[in-house]
Amino acid sequence: MTERHETDAPTAGGFEGFFARAAKAAGLTSQAELALLVGVHRSAVTQAKKKDAVPKAWILAVSRRAGVDADWLEFGRPDRRARATSGAGETDGGLFAGVPKVRARLSAGGGSFETAGEVEAVYPFRRDWLRRKGNPASMVLMDVVGNSMEPEIRHGDTVLIDQGQTGVMAHAVYAVGVEDTVLVKRVEKRPGALVLLSDNRDYAPLVLSGDELDALRVIGRVLWVGREL
Known part of the structure; x- marks a missing residue:
């Protein structure tokens, strides 16, 4: 049995x-x-x-x-947390949606080996705002380590990533995996190659072509950056 x-x-x-x-x-x-x-x-x-x-x-x-x-x-029981009266713009699912923050960290530098997907916390965002950006169900938050994307993205920032947006748009910022490391970079298409660009000019572009492209995976597009002062 x-x-x-x-x-x-x-x-x-x-x-x-x-x-x-x-x-x-x-x-x-x-x-x-x-x-x-x-x-x-x-x-x-x-x-x-x-x-x-x-x-x-x-x-x-x-x-x-x-x-x-x-x-x-x-x-299927009635939602005990539902509001007694619904406000303008609220949906049946509520005004806010929780986005999980995962343990994995994105490297703005040489590469991060912290790729664990365990959820550390869940943060509320306005549901309508998330839907304008992409698909809330495929979004996660990740911390950034390193300074290769400064001044746009700084060490210690938290970024919102839509894992459903993996098609490369010119100069958009993406979370990408290269072999067993994860990075945050601007991505540029070139004939037969992809270039990972850093905003910090101290870091040289990383050009991937041929078999190197097989080791690249686009995790998702970075939509938003938050930081503590």
Whole structure:
């Protein structure tokens, strides 16, 4: 007899009910986006759908990310945190959406080896503002170390990244992975090559071509920079 763990208990509305509510709250358009939001492989979502079971950790992740009640996500019960009256511009999911800040750090320098995707905290942003920038469900916050992008991005800054925006636009700023390091750079297309540019002129451009391009992955576009004084 296979033991069923509490974390894999089925929801009252089943997987489909949970996914429908999660999609409404977090603006998801596919199960692949759900996998990205909760930090699992797409196959894990497929298995959850087959078992009609949703891990508690997924429910909590969506609840924190979208700013909605976990009981509503799991069981479809009325959101206990819903406002008694709705203000102008508010959506059913609430005025704010939570964006996770991950442990991984972006290097504005020689490269960061801190690539862990564990969520350290969740920060609220206006949902309508996020939607104007991109897809809130694919956004994360990361800290920056190093000075290669100064003065635009400084050491210690926090940047907002949309992992759904991976198509390279000229001179836009991206989080990129090169082999086992992660960087924040401007990206420029050249015939048969991509160039990673630093705003700080003390750092030479990094030109990638041929087989080197296979080692490059565009993590997402940097949309916003925040810093403490």
